[in-house]
Amino acid sequence: xxxxxxRRLSIIPLLIFTLLSTHSYAQKNIVSSENNKLLKDTLPGxxxxxxxIEKIISDAISLGAPIYNAGLHNGCYRIYEWAAYxxxxxxxxxCGDVEKLLRLAxxxxxxxxxxxxxxxxxxxxxxxxxxxxxxxxxxEKPPSVGNG
Numbered sequence: 001x002x003x004x005x006x007r008r009l010s011i012i013p014l015l016i017f018t019l020l021s022t023h024s025y026a027q028k029n030i031v032s033s034e035n036n037k038l039l040k041d042t043l044p045g046x047x048x049x050x051x052x053i054e055k056i057i058s059d060a061i062s063l064g065a066p067i068y069n070a071g072l073h074n075g076c077y078r079i080y081e082w083a084a085y086x087x088x089x090x091x092x093x094x095c096g097d098v099e100k101l102l103r104l105a106x107x108x109x110x111x112x113x114x115x116x117x118x119x120x121x122x123x124x125x126x127x128x129x130x131x132x133x134x135x136x137x138x139x140e141k142p143p144s145v146g147n148g
Contacts, residue, residue, distance in 0.1 A: 047091070047094065047095035047097070047098055048094055048095075049090075049091040049094050049095055050095075052090070052091060053087050053091055053095065053098060053129065054130065056083050056086055056087055057083060057087075057126045057129065057130060059083070060079050060080055060082075060083035060126070061080075061123070061126065063079055064076040064077075064079040064080050064119070064123075067079065068119055073114075073115035073116045073118075073119050074115040074118075076115075076119045077109070077115050077118040077119040077122060080119060080122035080123060080126065081106060081109065081118075081122060083126075084102045084105065084106055084122060084125070084126075085106070087102060088102055088103065098129055101125055101128060101129060102125060102129075104125075105121055105122055105124070105125035106122075108121055109121045109122060120134070120136065
């Protein structure tokens with residue numbers, strides 16, 4: 001029973017993201033206006049679907065960041081992971097460099113890392129795609145993984 005309840009709870013962030021990303025509400029009210037506009041032509045390589053990919057990433061960050069800040073790190077990670085899978089499914093073949101970057105981030109995040117580290121791995125991949133630096137305050141940094 002606990003396992004079924006956990007499965008149901010893990011689907012909730014995906015449902016919220018799907019609902020928000022399919023309505024104009026997400027673009028008008030969740031994604032901030034002028035200050036958070038994404039730079040055009042920042043995607044690595046030649047990608048004809050840059051605007052669509054930027055919107056998926058922007059929607060995921062707009063939903064995932066507040067969830068992360070509320071302490072629900074796994075929920076944030078799952079939203080980011082799902083957004084990456086959505087990009088891969090819809091635009092991966094058209095945008096090879098984006099596909100490689102997201103596949104690497106997803107594969108790495110499936111390793112033995114904390115939810116905080118997984119969320120930041122995905123966020124770093126998104127930021128790289130968008131061409132912006134990943135900013136982590138000292139208190140937010142995930143625990144470092146030992147070398148070796």
